[in-house]
Amino acid sequence: MIIIAEKINGSIPSVAKAIGEKDADFIRNLAKAQSEAGADFIDVCASVDTAIEVETMKWLIDLVQGITDTPIAVDSPSANVCAEALKFCKKPGLVNSVSLEGDKIDIIFPVIADTRWGCAALLCDDTGIPKNAEKRLEVFASIMKKAKEYNIDPSRLYIDPLVEMLCTSENGINVIVDVIRKIKAQYPAIHVIGAASNISFNLPARKMVNQAFVVLVMNAGMDSVILDPLNRDIMGMIYATEALLGNDEYCIEYINAYREGIFGTKK
Amino acid sequence: MIIIAEKINGSIPSVAKAIGEKDADFIRNLAKAQSEAGADFIDVCASVDTAIEVETMKWLIDLVQGITDTPIAVDSPSANVCAEALKFCKKPGLVNSVSLEGDKIDIIFPVIADTRWGCAALLCDDTGIPKNAEKRLEVFASIMKKAKEYNIDPSRLYIDPLVEMLCTSENGINVIVDVIRKIKAQYPAIHVIGAASNISFNLPARKMVNQAFVVLVMNAGMDSVILDPLNRDIMGMIYATEALLGNDEYCIEYINAYREGIFGTKK
Numbered sequence: 001m002i003i004i005a006e007k008i009n010g011s012i013p014s015v016a017k018a019i020g021e022k023d024a025d026f027i028r029n030l031a032k033a034q035s036e037a038g039a040d041f042i043d044v045c046a047s048v049d050t051a052i053e054v055e056t057m058k059w060l061i062d063l064v065q066g067i068t069d070t071p072i073a074v075d076s077p078s079a080n081v082c083a084e085a086l087k088f089c090k091k092p093g094l095v096n097s098v099s100l101e102g103d104k105i106d107i108i109f110p111v112i113a114d115t116r117w118g119c120a121a122l123l124c125d126d127t128g129i130p131k132n133a134e135k136r137l138e139v140f141a142s143i144m145k146k147a148k149e150y151n152i153d154p155s156r157l158y159i160d161p162l163v164e165m166l167c168t169s170e171n172g173i174n175v176i177v178d179v180i181r182k183i184k185a186q187y188p189a190i191h192v193i194g195a196a197s198n199i200s201f202n203l204p205a206r207k208m209v210n211q212a213f214v215v216l217v218m219n220a221g222m223d224s225v226i227l228d229p230l231n232r233d234i235m236g237m238i239y240a241t242e243a244l245l246g247n248d249e250y251c252i253e254y255i256n257a258y259r260e261g262i263f264g265t266k267k
Numbered sequence: 268m269i270i271i272a273e274k275i276n277g278s279i280p281s282v283a284k285a286i287g288e289k290d291a292d293f294i295r296n297l298a299k300a301q302s303e304a305g306a307d308f309i310d311v312c313a314s315v316d317t318a319i320e321v322e323t324m325k326w327l328i329d330l331v332q333g334i335t336d337t338p339i340a341v342d343s344p345s346a347n348v349c350a351e352a353l354k355f356c357k358k359p360g361l362v363n364s365v366s367l368e369g370d371k372i373d374i375i376f377p378v379i380a381d382t383r384w385g386c387a388a389l390l391c392d393d394t395g396i397p398k399n400a401e402k403r404l405e406v407f408a409s410i411m412k413k414a415k416e417y418n419i420d421p422s423r424l425y426i427d428p429l430v431e432m433l434c435t436s437e438n439g440i441n442v443i444v445d446v447i448r449k450i451k452a453q454y455p456a457i458h459v460i461g462a463a464s465n466i467s468f469n470l471p472a473r474k475m476v477n478q479a480f481v482v483l484v485m486n487a488g489m490d491s492v493i494l495d496p497l498n499r500d501i502m503g504m505i506y507a508t509e510a511l512l513g514n515d516e517y518c519i520e521y522i523n524a525y526r527e528g529i530f531g532t533k534k
Contacts, residue, residue, distance in 0.1 A: 166510055166511065166518060167517060167518050168517070169513075169517075170513075170516050170517070171513040171516075172510060172511045172512050172513030172514070172515075173511050173512075173513075174512075174513050199511075203518060203521065203522070204522065204525045204531055205503055205507075205525055205530055205531035205532070208500070208503035208504055208506070208507040208530060208531075209507045209510070209511070209521075211478065211504065211507070212482045212504050212507040212508045212511055213507075213511055215479045215482040215483060216482060216486060216508070216511055216512075219483060219486060233475075236472055236475035237475055237478065237479050239475070240472075240475040240476040240478070240479040240480075241479045241483070243433055243439060243476070244433065244439045244440050244466075244476070244479055244480055244483055245439050245440075245441075245483075246436075246437075246438040246439030246440075246441050247439070248439075249437050249438075250434060250435070250436075250437070251433060251434050251470060254470065254476075255470070255471065258471045258472055263472055263475060264471055264472035264475075265472070
């Protein structure tokens with residue numbers, strides 16, 4: 001499972017405070033802790049006034065790169081900010097994200113075309129999030145057409161099928177599972193990504209839903225997840241699921257991760 | 268999900284002690300707590316010397332029936348003890364269990380033939396547990412032939428595909444998932460049962476593996492599980508998974524179970 005660590009995000013109050021106070025140690029510690037917990041990418045999202053977003057992204061990215069080699073996911077609602085921010089990165093990471101909304105894809109795809117950057121792509125367009133599987137797959141087809149145009153290999157794309165709240169769903173996650181399976185069947189090398197916690201909005205005991213969700217979407221073929229890697233329980237579930245799905249012979253990675261303290265009772 | 272509550276079992280030291288000391292309150296409390304936590308059957312297994320097994324089963328069953336209406340799963344390695352013990356039960360429950368070993372099935376099936384008792388049936392025979400899916404399905408076919416002979420409807424059978432330790436497995440739970448899917452495809456009304464914790468023997472942080480396992484086998488079609496219903500986390504995972512699989516529209520049962528205190532932070 002590819003882990004995109006979500007904690008350096010200005011929409012989290014403690015991070016907003018650290019950004020406001022230019023508390024470099026706070027950011028560095030967060031980057032280090034997430035990296036040690038097994039993050040494959042450190043997501044960096046400033047969530048500040050647009051006037052200072054690019055410079056804030058640079059400040060954050062420099063701090064993260066000063067403390068860890070883990071690649072960065074540059075994260076902004078603005079494609080232009082992402083395009084600027086990725087220049088500050090020493091090595092290719094992930095653009096988080098494009099979609100068929102506005103001109104996002106036409107801003108990002110040319111910038112990353114001849115690089116090794118990956119890109120998350122949400123299955124929505126200017127009309128919003130399509131309700132059924134068929135419409136999401138139409139958006140997917142349009143994104144793949146654009147990718148082909150810019151010669152971006154499917155293996156560099158992280159498709160986000162956009163998980164909605166379970167509490168308003170009539171048929172659970174069947175639509176998402178269907179979309180994941182069809183995408184992976186069509187492009188086996190493509191990545192499918194999702195956030196681990198959106199599913200449980202408005203429900204009690206959210207961790208129960210988040211954990212079971214991750215297991216089920218991994219089973220369907222999701223291979224990348226945006227989460228807090230310091231959440232030991234969900235990390236344990238991911239390692240356990242890899243072993244149960246037959247991706248970790250004799251549980252060697254599971255046992256190693258346990259020994260490294262990524263999950264299990266804190267020592 | 269059909270919950271078979273496993274705690275009244277003489278192989279658990281505290282229960283063995285209670286049986287030895289004829290501590291009726293201990294047994295009653297265990298029955299009541301498991302029933303309130305959502306058990307569909309209360310498993311009763313004496314695990315005592317064979318000379319006193321039937322009388323101990325009677326003592327236990329009487330205590331359980333004195334405190335709760337939840338039906339009983341009579342549990343013994345001896346088919347003859349099961350056949351005796353089910354006579355003490357006021358209402359039909361579950362025989363736990365038969366297999367193709369020895370004459371178990373020929374002892375139990377005639378006894379329950381014209382009743383509403385259910386029966387757990389393990390996919391093993393006198394040669395032990397078959398290694399591959401094909402052989403297990405052969406054992407299954409033989410069991411179904413016997414069931415037909417005694418006119419026992421598939422809906423009364425709880426097939427246990429026999430989950431083995433993950434730590435010695437090369438391909439995770441693929442064999443079990445395959446067996447479950449094929450059994451359910453052939454007999455949609457049949458139940459598939461399993462213990463929630465055998466999978467994690469010899470692994471650290473066992474609850475991670477047990478929880479992810481339950482989610483994956485529910486997804487494959489397992490509909491009955493032997494577990495400790497006082498384990499709030501695994502109960503939460505089961506309710507969450509039902510909702511995610513589309514079996515709990517708008518999460519109504521999930522929310523109700525949370526409100527009843529079956530999972531979530533203890534109030």
